[in-house]
Amino acid sequence: MRLPCEVSVVSRMLPSAGLRGPGRAARALLSLGRPPGGGGGGGVWLLVSTARDRPGNKYQLKENIEQLFTKFVEEGKATIRLKEPAVDVCLSKANANLLKTFLSAVKLANSGAHEEALPLSALVPPKASEVEKPKTRMTIASRKEYPLTHNFPYSLEHLQASYCKLARVDTRMLCLKSLRKLDLSHNCIKKLPATIGDLVCLQELNLRNNHLEAFNAALCGSTLRKSLQSLDLSQNRIRALPAQFCQLQELTHLRLDDNELVRLPFKIGRLRQLRLLSAARNKLPFLPEDFAKLSLENLDLFGNPFEQPRPLVPDVQLKIPLTLLECSARAMVDFRIPHGRRVLPSHLCDDLAMSKRCPCGHACLSCFIQITVTMNLHSVAHTVVLVDNMGSTEAPALRYFCSLTCYSQFLDRHLQGLR
Incomplete structure (x- = not known):
């Protein structure tokens, strides 16, 4: 059994010697298993491997755990206090479900009961890729750089894939559940899949300079209602936004420049958080009545063919x-x-x-x-x-x-x- 997380191993003897702890936690891979060849006195051992020390340190678990601290296990945090050596293995940034399973196995290993039922791993040094810090940012600036034979790292929080001549949104991107910013500007995308709404953490979506003719109404009722804060639809071919668009009530920045808009959303005043609105160089003849309810910091409507107001011609x-x-x-x-x-x-x-x-x-x-x-x-x-x-x-x-x-x-x- 293996658990990727961040680990800090703290000796309880340091304070008595007037020494400080090791500092910040490091990315590590924890493994439960038996030493190769049956050495090490038998029983189940815990191997802690980091990028700097891949062979890692081994700790025997049988009747060697003084206490498990699991108050914050739902946040991916826990501490394993060992008797010998007198150290605390502090875990953080772990998957909560995997951590619970791992700690259950640690308890069984400590008691020595049902060891044969434990999903043990070989206690060998892990690969470098297994202990490296997860990649959170990725920038692709040409079609040549675009990954065709391997998936995007699941840990990505910021993905930019511009100038790649993409005709549609890659379904592999829709599996990146930690994604906060998605930049697909300067491509050839014609239609947005409704499954973009499955990206529950998405805060920024940049679709500037594509071939979009509409904005999918299904996205407005998805989880983007509570997460999306910035949306750039500039330089597309959109003529109108759906009435449901105003359900995106966390929007603070909205860019609609250089489209073919003939009207803005009828209930645009419901975007209470909106602070920047740019809809320059469209085909707007007038603004909706609800526009007066907005409270903006920056507004750009330059280059629209606004009609002359006609209050006397109803x-x-x-x-x-x-x-x-x-x-x-x-x-x-x-x-x-x-x-x-x-x-x-x-x-x-x-x-x-x-x-x-x-x-x-x-x-x-x-x-x-x-x-x-x-x-x-x-x-x-x-x-x-x-x-x-x-x-x-x-x-x-x-x-x-x-x-x-x-x-x-x-x-x-x-x-x-x-x-």
Whole structure:
């Protein structure tokens, strides 16, 4: 049986001699077995091997364990206190499940019972690769460097594979459960697999300069909702982001430059943690109403073909009298009546999630009056890149009204402001 972890062997005699301990723990491989040829007095021995000392040190276990400290075993930590020599073998950064199994075997070895049932290993020096510190970063900068015959190290936390002409996301990357940053920029990826959402630790995803035409809606409902903080989709071919995109509520940095976006997510204001938004050089005619709820530090919307605000030219979608569906939907949203796909058809749930909000506070679904008004971008961001070459920091934003009365009240206030 073998256990990779970090180990520090501390002699309990050092303090009495006025000496200090060995310092930081080192990467090691612990092995349980019997010495070759049956030497060493029999019984099961513990071999501790490190990169500097691969032959390692052997410790007999039979009736030689004074105590096991397992309070923090769930965190991958434990200590084996030996009687002779008087040392503490301190383990850390071990797999919790493997550590529990290993400690159970150590207890059996100490008692001397059922030794024949223990999964023992040969007490021989391990390979150098077995005691080296796990690789956490890997950078691939060309197709020539891309690994074709061997897997990525499972310990990777940061993987960059750029300029490799990848047409899709390699499924081997999706097995890297410790991955925190994935950089696949400057490739030819056309579609994202939903299984990227299985990377539970992923915080940064860089897909800059690929051939993406859409962002998979399934990713928005995956574990990325709670982990993803930075997303770069610049220089792709994306025309719109799914409505579910706003479920990525831990996003702090979002880059969408140089795409073909004709609209931003309708409920973008739900991205409460968002601090940087860059969507320069797209095809945005206006901003969604929810944009006003953002609280940004940096905003860049340069080079979009924004339309002139037209508060006096409304798009009237009202039906008088209101339909029964519209009245019911408004009541459900206004009074926050619980609903779900087990109660209502899926399309109705989707419609309710996309309801508009009138300045009076009431909701509207498919019956409304729509206009565009001027928004000063400094009201949502501390630092704003100019929208155009004329020095403007204003952009048109949608506004909705639930009735003619509400629109008329807005019109009165607007006209009074022009006088």
